[in-house]
Amino acid sequence: MRAVVTRVSSASVTIEGMEHGRIGQGFLVLLGIGPTDTEETCGHLAEKIARTRVFSDAEGKMNLSIDQVGGAFLVISQFTLYADVKKRRPGFSHAAPPALAARLYTHFLAVLKGKGFRVVHGEFGADMQVASINDGPVTLLFDTDAL
Structure with missing residues (x-):
């Protein structure tokens, strides 16, 4: 799985x-799912993102996690994170098939909700417009193949 995670002061879909x-x-989370990803991968990535300490403490240092600041998640399915960009027209054959991706996207949302987070999300496969006000900006790239 791949996720581009941006700390936001607000975001909408x-x-x-x-x-x-x-x-x-x-956090605004753009979530890409690969063909070898599993429910275990979802749990591992959700835990890693939820525990990442990039919110400011009283001294202005990035020392707090999302639960410590009462933050929420906006999660958007983003198969283009698995694009093959070797040519001018990207290919998407490295992304998970839609049925698997939809199931794991839903599972990822459930994992975060199960941890007590407020989770807002887009609609899998829909044409969406996502707006955000990046805070910092702080943007992190997570790839479960590298974790």
């Missing part, structure tokens, strides 16, 4: 002209 979800302080 719009589908077909209607706002589908909005968060205040928290």
